[in-house]
Amino acid sequence: MLVEHYQQAGVDALEIDDMDYYWVVEPPEWTDFQKEPSLCVGSLIDDWAELQRVLKEDIATTVDFNRLGAVLRAVSERLGRQ
Structure with a gap:
């Protein structure tokens, strides 16, 4: 349904090649609000x-x-900029 919505709006492809590294909060820290989480680095290129x-x-x-x-998340960020 989400893809169809954007296709109807004229978005058939989306480039995220210029986006690569991002911050990651690993489980179970991402739901533990009792302490500050440690951050790791992720790569969209590796993920893909x-x-x-x-x-x-x-x-x-x-x-x-x-x-x-x-x-x-990268797709969402890019669509939010359009």
Whole structure:
């Protein structure tokens, strides 16, 4: 439904190539509000490559949900700038 909405608005493709590194708060820290979380660095390029591997090898892990989430956040950020 979300993709269809943006396709109807004329968005058929979205470039996020200029976005790569981002901050990550790892589980379970991302839901623990009793202390300041430590930050890690993620890479959209690495995330995308690993998601492509999942498609080819048909082997997924729970970490792939985090990778997909990062890509979706990047798409959301880019769409918000349009």
